[in-house]
Amino acid sequence: MKNKVKVTNLYKSFGDNNVLKGINLEISEGEVVCLIGASGSGKSTLLRCLNRLEDSTSGTIEVDDFEISDPKLDINKVRENIGMVFQQFNLFANKTVLDNITFAPVELKKMTKAEAKEKAMALLKRVGLSEKADSYPHQLSGGQQQRVAIARALAMNPDIMLFDEPTSALDPEMVGEVLQVMRELANEGMTMVVVTHEMGFARDVADRVLFMSDGVIAEEGTPEQIFTNPSKQVTKDFLSHVLNA
């Protein structure tokens, strides 16, 4: 399998606060990797470094063979192929659902208006929200907004998707509908990096689970290994904490 992401010796600090302390990570094409760990362990920061929403302090990050931290890199071009889904959905408040999805492909001249609309309608159908095309984000529930956000990211035809706690801001009854869309995406072979607190999802869908603690990847393995037979004490403590909550 082709290598999609290669992170080498990544450090990231915010002022005196060292958040990532030497991350090494490789992700192959089509792989679904879930990042789990306590709040503040650096999961989201690691994810955000992958498309340079955060600048790394040192180390290298390669995505699709582009060195992300290279200042000469046209990061906007690379980001077109890296979809991202946020905890707070971040749909454009001033645009309808349809315009949210067609905006970037049209603006960046990847598609004509007509093509983008056709693609958007197909994506909306796929996430089960065809009838909401003309609604504004604030008229939708959280789960619906997040499904639109996924459709928006997919409209750019990315070859890797980053999910930053996509269900953490949702009411419990809406978590399932979002996870379902992500599950389908994983089954279609999308390369996915998912920061999540949904252990069930990680166990079912992930090819590999990374447990992060205090800025490092403390343990990694198949869901089977991590959830039923963790080797490190920090992992055991974390899991007993979240699974028995």
Next chain:
Amino acid sequence: MDFSRVFTDATPLLMKGLLNTVVISLLAILIGFVIGLAVCFMGRSKHIVVRAIAAVYVWVIRGTPMIVQAFLVFFAFPQVMSMFIKGFTIQAFTAGLITLSLNAGAYMSEIFRGGISAVSVGQIEAARSLGLSHSRTMLKIVLPQAFKFSIPSLVNQFIITVKDSSILSVIGLADIVNQAKVYVGATYDFFPTYITVAIYYLVIISILMVISKIVEKKLSYEK
């Protein structure tokens, strides 16, 4: 104290003043809007000198009374200029427009600044993550939302500008207030004249409020 007399005698005079008030206010709002946007962007510049100019401008305008600014522009500025250009003078209308525009601009730049910071960081990150450049994100995502957030405060500022234009009567601008002063100076009809002036202002500002309500409705995201 005769309302009907004031109504017939003073109306032509007050109407002339009204025209001046409306024209100078509208021009100041327009010019102030442009200044406000420009200064707001200057305040976000990478260059510290540009940022400093914007900050000093807003600081000075907000930190001094408009009547003093009007005196500076109308009396003090020509005095300095006439040292270089013999016989330099400035029209009351021009001086008034400069003062009023600079004032409106300073306050509007703060309104725009507030509007931009009210747009959540998430909106910007979403656009950037899709591959949009910083400037396109500003133009297509941030500014439209910031403008919408700014409308109530902008309308408030428009109203203040209309009312502040009355201060310019002190430098001789022939606005409603000045015309009324001229009229009561001759007739002593203080009560009916100033009541009429007050009603004029109420009407102008009410029209302004109705227009802004329509604009606000037009810009809302509801269908």
